[in-house]
Amino acid sequence: xxxxEKIYLSLTALATLIIIGLLSYIxxxxxxxxxxxITWEFLSQPPRExxxxxxxxxxxxxxxxxxxxxLVFVVPIGVFTAIYLNEYGRGSNFSKWIRLAINNLAxxxxxxxxxxxMGFFVLFLRLGAGxxxxxxxxxxxxxxxVVVSTEEALRAVPNxxxxxxxxxxxxxxxxxxxxxxPQALPGILTxxxxxxxxxxxxxxxxxxxxxxxxxxxxPSSIFDQFMDLGYHIYIMTTQSFNIELTRPIQYGTALVxxxxxxSFNIIAIFxxxxxxxxxx
Amino acid sequence: xxxxxxxxxSVRNLNIYYGKFLAIKNITLDIPERSITAVIGPSGCGxxxxxxxxxxxxxxxxDVKTEGEVSIDGRNIYSPDVDLxxxxxxxxxxxxxxxxxxxxxxxxxxxxxxxxGIRDRERIExxxxxxxxxxxxxxxxxxxxxxxxxxxxxxxxxxxxxxxALAVQPQVILMDEPASALDPIATLRIEDLxxxxxxxxxxxxxxxxxxxxxRVSDFTAFFLTDEDRAGMLIEYGNTSDIFTMPxxxxxxxxxxxxxx
Ligand SMILES: Nc1ncnc2c1ncn2[C@@H]1O[C@H](COP(=O)(O)OP(=O)(O)OP(=O)(O)O)[C@@H](O)[C@H]1O
Ligand SMILES: [Mg+2]
Numbered sequence: 335x336x337x338x339e340k341i342y343l344s345l346t347a348l349a350t351l352i353i354i355g356l357l358s359y360i361x362x363x364x365x366x367x368x369x370x371x372i373t374w375e376f377l378s379q380p381p382r383e384x385x386x387x388x389x390x391x392x393x394x395x396x397x398x399x400x401x402x403x404x405l406v407f408v409v410p411i412g413v414f415t416a417i418y419l420n421e422y423g424r425g426s427n428f429s430k431w432i433r434l435a436i437n438n439l440a441x442x443x444x445x446x447x448x449x450x451x452m453g454f455f456v457l458f459l460r461l462g463a464g465x466x467x468x469x470x471x472x473x474x475x476x477x478x479x480v481v482v483s484t485e486e487a488l489r490a491v492p493n494x495x496x497x498x499x500x501x502x503x504x505x506x507x508x509x510x511x512x513x514x515x516p517q518a519l520p521g522i523l524t525x526x527x528x529x530x531x532x533x534x535x536x537x538x539x540x541x542x543x544x545x546x547x548x549x550x551x552x553p554s555s556i557f558d559q560f561m562d563l564g565y566h567i568y569i570m571t572t573q574s575f576n577i578e579l580t581r582p583i584q585y586g587t588a589l590v591x592x593x594x595x596x597s598f599n600i601i602a603i604f605x606x607x608x609x610x611x612x613x614x
Numbered sequence: 615x616x617x618x619x620x621x622x623x624s625v626r627n628l629n630i631y632y633g634k635f636l637a638i639k640n641i642t643l644d645i646p647e648r649s650i651t652a653v654i655g656p657s658g659c660g661x662x663x664x665x666x667x668x669x670x671x672x673x674x675x676x677d678v679k680t681e682g683e684v685s686i687d688g689r690n691i692y693s694p695d696v697d698l699x700x701x702x703x704x705x706x707x708x709x710x711x712x713x714x715x716x717x718x719x720x721x722x723x724x725x726x727x728x729x730x731g732i733r734d735r736e737r738i739e740x741x742x743x744x745x746x747x748x749x750x751x752x753x754x755x756x757x758x759x760x761x762x763x764x765x766x767x768x769x770x771x772x773x774x775x776x777x778x779a780l781a782v783q784p785q786v787i788l789m790d791e792p793a794s795a796l797d798p799i800a801t802l803r804i805e806d807l808x809x810x811x812x813x814x815x816x817x818x819x820x821x822x823x824x825x826x827x828x829r830v831s832d833f834t835a836f837f838l839t840d841e842d843r844a845g846m847l848i849e850y851g852n853t854s855d856i857f858t859m860p861x862x863x864x865x866x867x868x869x870x871x872x873x874x
Contacts, residue, residue: 425676494713498775500674502726502782503703512729513715 361592368589371582377590385548385570386579390587395552396465396545396560397594401534403469403556404476408533409526411473412480419481420488421510440478444538447475452542463544464557471539476529483528487521488514520609524602531598535591537564547573563591619646622786622816623668628682630663630672637663639844641682643835650808650817652827652853655837656868660845661820664837665788668818669705670698686786703730705786706779711795712771714763714778719746719755722763722774726782741781749777750807769800776807787811789819793826805830824869828857836865 375389382388415432423429451471452463461467491514499509515522537545546559547569553560570584571577623645630638638660645651653661663672670691672678683690691701703726714722721728723742732738742759746752751773755766763774772792779787789808793801808817808830821827827834834856836849849856849865860866 492713494709494711495715497671497674497709498713498715498778499725499729501669501671501702501707501709502729502778503699503701504725504729505699508729512725517716 364585364588364592367582368585368587371586372589376586380550381548381583385574385583386576390563390566390583390590392549392552393561393563393566393587394590397534397563397591399553400465400469400472400540400560400562401530403465404473404533405526405530407470408473408476408480408529409522412477412525412529413484413522415477416481416484416488417510420485421506421514436478436481439474440482442475444475444536445541447471447539448541448543450474451539456543462557463542463559464555465544465553465560466556468540468544468560469556471543472533472536475536475539476533479529479532480522480525483525484518484522487518487525490521491517520605524605524609527598527602527605531595531602534598535564535595537562537568540565563587563594567591619649621645622647622686623818624683624685624688625667626683626685628664628667628680628684630660630667630681631679632675633677636842636844638667638837639840639846641845641847643847643850645816645818646833647816648812648814649832650812650819650830651833651835652831653818653820653835653837654822654824654827654868655845655848656839657822658843658845659837659839661837662790663845665707665790665818665820668786668788669702669707671702671707673698703782704784705788706782706784708772708775708779708787708789708792710791712768712775714766714771714774716762716764718760719763719766719774720759723777723781725778730782742777745777745781746774748780748811749773750803750810751777767800769796769803772796772800772804773807776804776811780811784815786816786818789817791820791822794822801826824857828853836860836862836868838864838868 377389377394378391379389380392381390415436419429419432423432448471451467451474455461455467455470456463461470495513495517496509499513500506504512540562544559545562545565549559549561567584567587570580570587574580621644625641625643625645628638628641629636641664653664655661666672667680667684668686668691670680672680680692682692684692686701686705689696715725717725720742723745724738727738727741743752743756746755751770754770755774758765763771766774772795776787776792793804796804805826808819811817812832819827819831831853833851834853835847836856837845838848839845849860849862851861856865857869860869
């Protein structure tokens with residue numbers, strides 16, 4: 335019995351160690367090889383000389399803009415969906431189906447989103463391949479994150495607040511607007527930030543929806559094509575004419591992307607932590 | 615029962631079901647204006663269910679069915695043309711656990727006005743002060759109106775909830791065991807407050823505490839469950855009569871402590 339306990343303990347500890355080890359190795363490797371590359375020029379200049387020199391500014395710009403654009407769509411739609419599911423349609427069959435659909439959405443491979451985005455946004459809606467189509471496509475992919483965390487946040491608002499509101503003659507929407515949402519705000523924010531962290535690093539959904547190998551200019555409208563950090567790493571490691579020569583750029587780009595997504599996740603964790611502490 | 619008093623709430627053949635379960639059965643009683651009516655009875659006999667029928671709060675739960683009639687000032691509140699928002703403004707409610715919003719003391723009391731679209735700063739301030747005074751809380755909070763309501767003690771929070779209910783100028787106030795989470799001193803303060811409020815309001819209070827019912831109420835309704843666990847009204851009358859010469863042996867049994 336005691337022996338068995340020990341085996342399980344070691345197994346779980348080992349699994350944890352493997353994860354921590356892998357993660358630290360990845361971060362350490364990228365940091366070691368990438369840190370030297372990151373200069374102001376690298377961050378603020380476009381690539382030069384067949385992308386073997388210069389910086390990655392257009393890719394940073396493209397990633398940030400498409401992510402921001404994604405937020406503009408995902409947050410309202412996700413929040414309203416969650417409000418519907420948790421406040422209006424609680425327990426109804428319709429919301430059960432929606433919830434099922436959303437959970438399934440979360441498990442669709444991201445390349446499928448890319449194909450869907452091309453079929454639906456680029457071709458069917460004729461939005462063309464550009465920032466908008468890409469943002470919408472990534473948006474569908476991150477929608478479940480926003481819906482689920484908003485729902486969680488709404489559920490955490492005690493029912494006694496809602497009852498008090500109704501008893502004072504508030505309408506359902508007034509209760510949601512002025513009691514439930516303010517309480518749920520940190521949770522909603524966390525969801526939004528997590529969706530940014532997730533969406534930023536995705537590449538597959540961009541492939542057919544507007545990402546470009548190289549652009550001599552920055553996109554000037556939401557219908558323009560754009561460069562992207564994740565995609566930049568991908569092409570530099572697979573399609574650059576001299577992969578060894580551009581290795582530092584690859585590491586530098588990876589480090590920038592890692593820092594961006596990591597910082598968003600850390601902000602989300604921080605908000606969540608503050609929220610928990612406030613509640614207890 | 616005293617015939618001189620005007621009837622404020624009149625309940626006729628009220629049945630309430632949770633799904634298939636009949637929680638209260640065939641309740642008929644009249645609640646006089648500007649008085650305190652206590653509802654007493656053992657746990658699970660449907661006191662809260664009855665109370666929540668008077669401002670239609672049961673409807674917030676899924677699968678609740680209400681039959682019968684509840685009239686306030688002669689109008690059936692269950693008729694289809696009743697505006698729930700107006701009804702609940704007219705019939706305020708104080709809950710068992712103090713449930714102030716996680717907002718400032720001021721905003722808690724102002725809430726009912728704000729949702730009515732009232733913007734007039736002066737009018738809101740006046741109403742907040744008046745309501746807090748009426749709830750006997752003003753002196754304790756006047757210097758920290760913009761502090762969080764959650765920093766108040768339990769008894770203060772409950773008086774804040776009363777002030778919040780008063781601010782929308784209801785005529786009826788429903789209280790579901792408003793003092794059960796409070797210590798004896800805070801309880802006595804709430805009871806004093808109720809005695810003052812009945813000059814202007816019709817108060818219906820649910821309580822487990824028989825001394826409390828005897829101390830504050832003018833009328834008492836005694837509920838008990840039947841063999842199917844459906845709550846019934848056993849006896850209703852002047853509080854002094856119910857406690858000194860109950861007509862029904864079950865009432866006597868309860869007030870002398872023979873049931874839980
Ligand atoms: N939401 C609900 N769903 C199903 N049954 C319920 C619900 N609320 C109450 N009941 C049932 O209805 C009956 C009456 O409940 P109610 O809360 O009105 O009793 P009560 O007299 O207020 O009890 P207590 O003194 O414990 O507060 C109980 O049998 C209870 O189990
Ligand atoms: Mg109760």
